[in-house]
Amino acid sequence: MQPASRTNLTDSATGSLRAEIIGGRWGIGERIPNEAALSDLLSVSRGTVREAVRVLVSQGLLDTRQGSGTYVRSTVDSSAALDRVKRTGLRDQWEARAALDLEAARLAALRRTPADLDQMRRLLAERGTVADGGSEAFIRRDLAFHKSVVAASGNRAMMELYDFFTAAITETIHATIDGELPEPDQQAHAAIVDAIAASDPDRAVAAVRAFMAPVLAQLERLLCQ
Amino acid sequence: MQPASRTNLTDSATGSLRAEIIGGRWGIGERIPNEAALSDLLSVSRGTVREAVRVLVSQGLLDTRQGSGTYVRSTVDSSAALDRVKRTGLRDQWEARAALDLEAARLAALRRTPADLDQMRRLLAERGTVADGGSEAFIRRDLAFHKSVVAASGNRAMMELYDFFTAAITETIHATIDGELPEPDQQAHAAIVDAIAASDPDRAVAAVRAFMAPVLAQLERLLCQ
């Protein structure tokens, strides 16, 4: 069931304040009312106002200067984006990460240095099987390999996002299904490296897509239950 | 000059607490010490502890339940990941968004509903040219169209990320180059819609890639200067 909407004063104060900022009540760089005034405006205590302001500071919307006041730093709320991504379903997260995997493999095929190639081959060789040191360690080795592919793309934004998705997906899997996803074999992994080594972007994309297909199919199946 | 590191208690408390969480001192779902205990551990007042906890709650790391305690919700610091993505170069951000565009177009070709198609065609028709209402408004209409393609993919994670990149890229472009990027024409846009309408994922991918190529080439050129 949908839980009855439980309100808490700090969140509602944060929301009101954020809405005013995003709505442009104060311009960028402008000083907002002081704590006492906000306390009156929002009908909450100064402590609550401080908590709300602190949250908006941490989200990059506000900026406080001791002795001077609190100023608007930005009027676009981008910080909540990844939070909302976290709350999307496992299939959506997996697909988004796959999008990064695909394009990263393509770019890696175009840009990889010999050092990148060495790194990828080394990690692929070390990957081994689940039997070596348990599934926890195997997953770590598997991820290290995938990350090396993304690293070979030379795109730092993709690397950061890949890290984020990997962590988020791991959490979601822990919280829901566990061990129900098929694990692509060594050969599927090697095909990706080969395509990148051959500097063949199309084959790299195809290899990653073939690699992802069974996992996504299983996710779709779980989604339908 | 680098300003002398100015410490403020709440930030330092937030940092300590975040470090303990990320470091795995408490597992996911586990309850952390109460406010009084944290106050002792961090040597700050309860008010300061509350501000620190509130920030971590807003970042999705903690979860407070009145009457029960404060619990670890996640050990992934997504807000920091986003900050790091923002600090990467324009080319990296654009490529990452392109990766989303490509896969979203492919998924849209597989999943789009008639309503999605109507929406895309309507926005494409309304897109018009720079002459209608200035470049600011044109960019907004252009983005609305692209977002409708991502929306047709039915993937919420991709939509959120697309929004984030759009905001980040807009900020970066405003701060650096402005108006130096080529703008794909109406025909290139229509090709994407046609492929999606035909439910042809490969052609959709090709259309988006052709669409992106000149912009990326220009970014590479600017990067080399």
Place this chain on the structure above:
DNA sequence: ATTCATCAAGTCATCAGATGACTTGATGAA
């Protein structure tokens, strides 16, 4: 033995008041 209302302890939510640290503009002397 099971069920359920009641209760007490623990915890977060919120408020109020006070003091300290810092910024800023005004003031006035050199």
Place this chain on the structure above:
DNA sequence: TTCATCAAGTCATCTGATGACTTGATGAAT
């Protein structure tokens, strides 16, 4: 004109208190 000083305003932090909520224990009723 320059510069030290000062006072008012503001955020930073602490302390103490009260209310609301959760949770597990208790014990009576079935």
